[in-house]
Amino acid sequence: PEPLTFGYLDKAKKEKAYLVTEYIARVMDAETWLRKKGCLRLNEGLKIGLQIAKGLELAHQKGI
Numbered sequence: 001p002e003p004l005t006f007g008y009l010d011k012a013k014k015e016k017a018y019l020v021t022e023y024i025a026r027v028m029d030a031e032t033w034l035r036k037k038g039c040l041r042l043n044e045g046l047k048i049g050l051q052i053a054k055g056l057e058l059a060h061q062k063g064i
Helices: 030-037 042-061
Strands: none
Touching: none
């Protein structure tokens, strides 16, 4: 999977910074997923961690 693309607002113009992402239907947050399915297997956790790292790297490259 590819990292999600995202936009952001200049925090200098607002008191509180926030992130705006597009809506993705039928997606569960991590807390709900874990409550319904239980613990992740190691390989699943590593895949998710890698996706998060790629997204953070992309944000860093864009100066976010």
